[in-house]
Amino acid sequence: MSKNPFRSLFSPLLNLFEGGTGPYEYKPSFRRILLVVGSLFMVLASGCILVAVLAGLWASLLPGGIFMLAALVCVVVATLGSDRAVARIWKSR
Numbered sequence: 001m002s003k004n005p006f007r008s009l010f011s012p013l014l015n016l017f018e019g020g021t022g023p024y025e026y027k028p029s030f031r032r033i034l035l036v037v038g039s040l041f042m043v044l045a046s047g048c049i050l051v052a053v054l055a056g057l058w059a060s061l062l063p064g065g066i067f068m069l070a071a072l073v074c075v076v077v078a079t080l081g082s083d084r085a086v087a088r089i090w091k092s093r
Helices: 004-009 011-018 028-055 058-080 083-089
Strands: none
Touching: 004 011, 011 058, 011 083, 028 058, 028 083, 058 083
């Protein structure tokens, strides 16, 4: 399956990180680490949301939502983003 439909779906997010013309430093390990961090955020978010629902503490959904958003950004940029986008997440110039 092609990445193009997903890249167009997430283009507003990817455009935030893919802009710029200056030099950047990219290492393939940056992408792998970003995937691992995104996965960890996903596990943390799932745990927060599960505990919030089971305990009936609806205000606890906010941290779970924030962690889920961070996980989404990490995974989308790591899987669909260009090398520049991954390097920009790490602030590599």
